[in-house]
Amino acid sequence: MKLRRLSAIAYKETLQVWRDPRSLAVALLMPAMQMVLLGYGVSLDIRHVPLCVYDQEQSQISRALVADFTDGGWFDVVSRLPDEPALRAAMDRGTCAGALTIPVDFTRVLTSTGAANVQIVFDGTDANTTNIATGYAQAIIAQASADFQSRWGQAHALPAPTRGVVDLEPRVWFNEGLDSRNFIVPGVVAVILALVGSQLTSLTVAREWERGTMEQLISTPVTALEMMFGKLAPYFLIGMLDAAFCLAATVFWFHVPFRGNLLALTVTTGLFALVVLGIGYLLSVRIHNQVGASQVALLVTLLPTTMLSGYTFPLDQMPLAVQAISLIVFARYYVTILRAVFLKGSPLAWLAAPVFALVVTACIIIWLAARAFRKRLD
Structure with a gap:
């Protein structure tokens, strides 16, 4: 392999x-657009759930309970309804995702017995929002119930229990605020690299066929390896620049904590870029049409990266057959590395398994891409 010929192909x-x-x-604008769209648009946090309230009592205690729902920002009261038919109509129209009903004897029952019932109904057409909102509502009611019980016990001169009480104090490591942005945004880098890298390199050789310049390349003494590395060199540099931009935006714009080693992140990003670029080049060699190569590259890289890498959907909750298929999805290992480096600060030695998987995948893809190019016109 001659450096002079390789550099000539890279310059061309x-x-x-x-x-x-x-x-x-694709190289310059798409990363910025995707970073903004995916960084702000994809979130698993549910806040400001629209809530309708049917408060039959309108007492100080019932209003305090409604305030508990809105104080944390998890729920927003969008309508206070006068009766049950109005509540049903609001739910049917989609005005609110949940409806809180407080009975007319709420305060009397609560002050006399120390316990009372309220009802909250959620629209289950969006199962994810409903599950999360139900958890929020349960936590709010549990806290309000504990406060009411404490005040009721003091009012009735009941001693606080001294035996058999267990207090749970949960601690969350690595993503202390349980912010889904810290979980999702690092994976956006993998999506952008997969999209940009595969789209650019899928046009390289196919462009030569469509423009009729392949005959000139074949007639030169350039080898298959020189052709491949020369074609990929500019895109590798572009991919690393795009990755640097996205990673900087992740830290400084989206404020995702970076606790790991920059060298480990750079090495693994380079490996992932090689895999993506190699796939695009392989498809460009096999498919002599730019549109066809671009579409297949989109299917092979972007779809598995978004669906089977753990970027948005947890892999351990998928069926075993799908989990087995995800083992051959190269983006799965890079997403794992990104989250471990960003949130856990894991050194490269602790990431031996996913790094090894990326190395093996890169070697296989580069080998297949190098063998795919033949200096003939058939």
């Missing part, structure tokens, strides 16, 4: 990218 490919507005748009 750089000129083609520079003169192609579409490639420049």
Whole structure:
């Protein structure tokens, strides 16, 4: 392999990218757009759930209970309804996702017995929102109930229990605030690299076929390895620059904590970029049409990265057959590394398994891509 020939191919490919507005748009604008859209648009946190209230009593205690629902920002009271039919109509129209009903004798029962019932109904058409909102409501009611019980016990001169009491004090490590942005945004880097890298390199060789310049390349003494590395070199540099931009935005714009080693992050990002670029180049060699190569690259890289990498959906909750399929999804290992480096601060030695999987995948893809190119026109 001659460095002079390799650099000539790399220089030629750089000129083609520079003169192609579409490639420049993919390389420069798409990462910024995707970072904004995915960083702000994808979130598992549910806040400001619209809540309708049917308070039959309108007492000080019932109003205090409603205030408990809104104080934390988890619920917003969008309507106070006068009767049961109005509540049902509001739920049917989608005005509110939940409806809180407080009975007319709420204060009397609560002050006389120390316990009372309220009802909250959720719209179950969105199961994820309903499950999370139900958990919020249960926590709010549990806290309000504990406060009421304490005040009721003091009012009735009942001693506080001294035996058989267990207090649970949960502690969350690595993502202390349980902010889903800290969980999701690092994975956005994998999605952007998979999208940009595969789309750019899937056009490299296919472009030569469509423009009729493949005959000139074949007639030169350039080898298959020189062709592959020369074609991929500019895109590898672009991919690393895009990754640097996305990672910087993750830390400084979205304020995701970075606790790991920058060298470990750089090495693993380079490995992932090689895998993605190699897949795009392989498809470009096999498919002599830019549109076809681009579409297949999108299917092979972006879809598994978003669905089977653990980026948005937890893999351990999927069926065993799907979990087994995800083992061959290269993005799964990079997403694991990103979250471990960002949130846990794991050194490279502790990430031996996913790093080894990326190395093996990169070697296989590069080997297949190098063997795919043949210096003939058939």
